[in-house]
Amino acid sequence: MNNEVLIRVDGVSKKFCRSLKKSLWYGLKDIASEAVGRNGGHDHLRSEEFWAVNDVSFELQRGECLGLIGRNGAGKTTLLKMLNGLIKPDKGQIEMRGRVGALIALGAGFNPILTGRENIYVNAAVLGLSKKQTNNKLEEIVEFAEMNEFIDAPVQSYSSGMAVRLGFAVASMLEPDVLLIDEVLAVGDIGFQTKCFNLLNKQSHKSAVVFVSHAMPQVARIANKITVMENGLVISQSNDIAIGIEHYNDSFKNEEVAVAGSGKAVIERIRLYGGNASDDQSIPIVHYGGDLTIELDYRLAADVQACVIAVGIFDQSMRMVAQSFSRASGIYFENNHETIKTKIVIPRIPFAPGLYNATLGFTEKGQLGQWGEHLARYEALKSFKVIGNSVLSSSYAPVVLEATWL
Amino acid sequence: MNTLFKSVYTPESAIRHPIKLLREMFRDLLASRELAWRLFVRDVSARYRQSFLGYLWAFLPPIVGTFTFVLLNRSGILNVGNMPLPYPAYVMIGTLLWQVFADAINSPIKAVTAAKTMLAKINFPREAILISGMLEVLFNFTIRLVLLITIFICYGIVPPMTMPLALIGVFAIFCLGFMIGIILTPIGLLYTDIGQALSMVLSFWMLFTPVVYTPPTTGILAQLTLLNPVSPLIVTTREWLAIGTASNLLPALIVFLVTIVLLFVGWLLYRLAMPILVERMGG
Structure with a gap:
């Protein structure tokens, strides 16, 4: 049963058009040449066109799950649409x-005026289930969607989460050989997500699964192969999920630094690194459990006596995950009216692998030792990457605590 | 191990393998029956649920339309020519038949546009969308038959022997409309101009069709009516239905045969165009 190749993609490319006007016109021409059976003209770009998917190849066997990751617009969804024959x-x-099943548009064909029960039949028919099959699975579907009381209410009275849950429940009744999933596991509450995850996990042993997601913990849990796309190209293909996720994180470039505050503190030079100061990567690498060091040269305006520094660490979704205050250690930096050099070392970084960035805040020391004027706040000043093994990658939380397991 | 169904996708035009294409077309047509029925039931049951008057809305437009023309005729504004039937019955039959044509012509573009998101995301037999649209047009006609029966009773029209043949006539009118609609669909989905123009053209077109008055025998209007493929079908169907003659049978037959051939061409085009439409429509 295994070693059965269910998906074979060989040098596949797809072009898209940036301009709507041209796109429609090309569409018309393409229909005409399709209708007369002309084959040429697919392999060169016309004006305003670009390769949305560029020379992608891979094979997937039953029991394998390919995590397909990349930034928005990398070509993942287009590739899925081609796999699905759309x-x-x-x-x-x-x-x-x-049989190819897709968890892509959950609740396709739902009509908001109709009841949940009526819509189950429509949705199931769209996905290729017969009425008899649907009848047999109806209870299971209602049960899975956790909707016993609402099943005869119109779908427009559902919350968006409920509608998607119902859609997922219907789609999950399919038992496909190939399963295509595009960003759908992020629905519902934790309880429902866990249920979806378990179902998927079970299904992934029986089918070949292509899984598109931006949620790296999910990818790390489900996938056993990983492909990273950028601008239509495959930039990384590996059986090691951690490596793929690392390449994905690399594809994020440094954001512009935004500065807020009165401007009475100015950073002249900053270095951020993990481990040895000698490493000079474009994005510094910090090992999980290793040290993070920030070297800082800055000046304070003449009327500032002393300041405190705070470091804020944000994850990729701009969620603050940790902070560090010099004031918490009773440390103040006196103004010497020339460049002040400060070195900040944060030991034993507990973050799950991923891309983070540091924000630095300078606050004046108040007369009575309280917080004074906000001198400067450098947003997303420096990015760094935390690396670790794939167990760490599968953490949903940004912080993985060490513990003693007795 | 190789019993699994295999699909291969390449850039090649599907029309290069006509046998395979035909086989797939009929396979999908068969596979789409249940889904088409589901979608049809969905649309019909949802249509009037949020309405107070409900199914009355299916009857109101032809009633109001007939009433208008009867009024115009009574007041002498409209000269309708020699009538083989009581005028209200003539108009009502004409309006109902024309409505089948107009509904059918609009049906494919409307149905595909409404199903855009689904088409763009899920692979199901594409024919289902068309068939559910067809069913809806025929369903609308069927419930409006109540009006027809009412008018037959009111005016004491005795159904002629040829009446059952009128079903074939209705079917032919439907096919002609649907054929034009389906051929316009690929362009109509890319450019909304087609849909806009269609409603305008239809109201104009009706004037060259013997819907509410008998066609004149001389003049420009007569020429135009002669070239109009809907005319022989409507005339023949009406005659079969209520009079028992068939003065336009040969042209009607020719139109019907051409329609059937072109209907198939339209279906072929629809299939070939679908991946390109999905690509360009987004959704």
């Missing part, structure tokens, strides 16, 4: 074996 490749060839 659009044709412009180059290359795709072979799919067996």
Whole structure:
């Protein structure tokens, strides 16, 4: 049963058009050449076109799960649409074996006026289930969606989470050979997410799964192969999930630094590194459990006597995950009216692998030792990457605490 | 191990393998029956649920339309020519038949546009959308038959022997409209101009069709009516339905045969265009 290749993608490319006007016109031309059976013209770009998917190849067997990751617009969804047979490749060839199921548009065909029960039948029919099959699974679906009381209420009275839950419940009744999933596991509360995850985990042993997500913990848990796309190209393909996730994190470039506050503190030079100061990467690497060091040269305006410094660490979704205050250690930096050099060392970084950035805040020391004027706040000043093994990558929380397990 | 169904996707035009294409077309047509029925039931049951008057809305437009023309005729504004039937019955039959044509022509673009998101995200037999649209048009006609029966009773029209043939006539009118609609669909989905123009053209077109008055025998209007493919179908169907003659049978037959051929061409085009439409429509 295993070693059965269910998906074979060979040098597949797809072009898209940036301008709507041209896109429609090309569409018309393409329909015409399709209708007369002309084959040429697929492999060169016309004006305003670009390769949305560029020369992608991979194979997937039953029991394998490919995590397909990349930034928005990298071509993941386009690739999925080609795998699903919705659009044709412009180059290359795709072979799919067996029944293909897609968890992509949950609740497709729902009509908001109709009841949940009526919509189950519509949605199931769209996904290719017969009425008899649906009848048999109806109870299971209602049960899975946790909707016993609401099943005869119109779908427009549902919360968006409920509608998606119902859609997921219907779609999960399919038992496909190939399963395509596009960003759908982020629905519902934790209880429902866990249920979805377990179902998927079970299904992934029976099918070949392609899983598109931006949630790296989920990818790290489900996938056993990983492909990273950027601008239509595959930039990394590996069986080691941690490596793939690392490449994905690399694809985020440094954001512009925004400065707030009165401007009475000015950073002249900053270095941020993990481990040895000698490493000079474009994005500093910090090992989980290792040290994070920030070296800082800055000046204070003449009327500032002394200041305190705070470090804030944000994760990729701009959620603050940790803070550090010099004032908490009773440390104040006196103004010497020239460049002040400060070195901040934060030991035993407990963050899950991923991309983080540091924000630095300078606050004047108040007359009575309280917080004074906000001198400067450098937002997203420096990015750094935390690396660790794939167990750490699968953490949902940004902080992984060490513990003693007796 | 190789019993699994295999699909291969390449850039090649599907029309290069006509046998395979045909086989797939009929396979999908068969596979789409249940879904088409589901979608049809969904649309019909949702249509009037949020309405106070409900199904009355299916009857009101033809009633109001007939009433208008009867009024115009009574007051002498409209000269309708020689009538083989009581005028209200003539108009009502004409309006109902024309409505089938107009509904059918609009149906494919409307149905595909409404299903855009679904088409863009899920792979299901594309024919289902068309068929559910077809069913809806025929369903609308069927419930409006109540009006027809009412008018037959009111004016004491005795149904002629040819009446059952009128079903074929209705079917032909429907096919003609649907054929034009389906051929326009690929362009109509890319450019909304088609949909806009369609409603305008239809109201104009009706004037060259013997819907509310008998066609004149001389003049420009007569020429235009002669070239109008809907005319022989409507005339023949009405005659079969209420009079028992068939003065336009040959042209009607020719129109019907051409329609059937072009309907198939439209279906083929629809299939070939679908991946390109999905790509360009987004959704």
